[in-house]
Amino acid sequence: DTGVSQNPRHKITKRGQNVTFRCDPISEHNRLYWYRQTLGQGPEFLTYFQNEAQLEKSRLLSDRFSAERPKGSFSTLEIQRTEQGDSAMYLCASSKAALNTDTQYFGPGTRLTVL
């Protein structure tokens, strides 16, 4: 049990709908990451927070995607006007900042299916 939780675990939605996912990191971790994983591939980085500040966003994160971490604790990832290509597993990870040893602990993921 890594301690990172994600909700919901599964989401099925119709194309064009908005969806929001939540990630609760390990409590003392100040860093939070979102990744996306499609079938048969490794995860790809989407965005990163240190405390409440969003410090980097991947080019994969189109303007339909927005992520927040308002109080530096839990984070939400919202996808607006979903497309079938958004179907994937969305993974959240957290870590405690440490020089050169930033081990990330992953949650179970939210599997999104866009019909």
Place this chain on the structure above:
Amino acid sequence: SQQGEEDPQALSIQEGENATMNCSYKTSINNLQWYRQNSGRGLVHLILIRSNEREKHSGRLRVTLDTSKKSSSLLITASRAADTASYFCATGVPTKAAGNKLTFGGGTRVLVKP
């Protein structure tokens, strides 16, 4: 694009045998991490090796790192059916902006037959 590439893409062995998988990467790194993922689930951290380390052990796992060849290997000794999973290497290049953004390879799918 993915930084690391695992080899082989798939591996099938008998319980009790050793499993070896390799990872190659392209750019300089500060550390390399190996993760395991059971089907449809999140990733479990296995081991982190820093760029100034050459070998690391954890239980039945042995990881090597050769920064001159930009490659790493993961050895699982005395495999068990429960080791059946996908294994990913991930390289981390800490930057002020990106924390320790990980770049993953495509993974090696390991099947351990009882």
